[in-house]
Amino acid sequence: AQSVSQHNHHVILSEAASLELGCNYSYGGTVNLFWYVQYPGQHLQLLLKYFSGDPLVKGIKGFEAEFIKSKFSFNLRKPSVQWSDTAEYFCAVRSNDYKLSFGAGTTVTVRA
Amino acid sequence: KAGVTQTPRYLIKTRGQQVTLSCSPISGHRSVSWYQQTPGQGLQFLFEYFSETQRNKGNFPGRFSGRQFSNSRSEMNVSTLELGDSALYLCASSLVGSRSLAGSLRTDTQYFGPGTRLTVL
Secondary structure (H helix, E strand, O other), X not given: OOOEEEOOOEEEEEOOOOEEEOEEEOOOOOOEEEEEXXXXXXXXXXXXXXXXXXXXXXXXXXXXXXXXXXXXXXXXXXXXXXXXXXXXXXXXXXXXXXXXXXXXXXXXXEEO | OOOOEEEOOEEEEOOOOOEEEEEEOOOOOOEEXXXXXXXXXXXXXXXXXXXXXXXXXXXXXXXXXXXXOOOOOEEEEEOOOOHHHOEEEEEEEEOOOOOOOOOOOOOOOOEEOOOEEEEEO
């Protein structure tokens, strides 16, 4: 079974700052990669996904992620965050067993 | 299109009791997966159902069980509740779910419901 590591437990930054959240996984085969976001009081929502093709994927709300196969990484980025980006972010990986394995999550707090 | 719905949203039970949670997938989705979310363990996969059959199972004791009906709605049951079962239980639906009959990894996406917050006293 694969494991998923998110490097930061809690990130605090100011509005307009750039955000990068790290995600690494352990599985060496074909994977599907996802980033989900959970805003305060809301349910998990899909931010973006990678199945194949261009390793740079764009998601909703200005987020993007880059899949680097050699590094087993799928880092999430946003050039300029807003207060409304305050949320918990989860990286998830799915391999041939179809189970979706989640990282521990990163809480992002954006200060106005 | 309506999203994934889960009922009830909140539930309080005592140790030893059993509980049944319900999930209605997005219309047209045939796969339903269940996850447990706790502050200590994060999000953990419980099981997946597709066409009324359990297709995948996580590492949870037999007290956790589920089923799926012909209309794709799913229920999850936890018997003999323990304090540690207190969690947010999430249901996710997707079009197809596990690999196709041909064996290739299907590339569909799971969409999550709001969850049922279970508190065991």
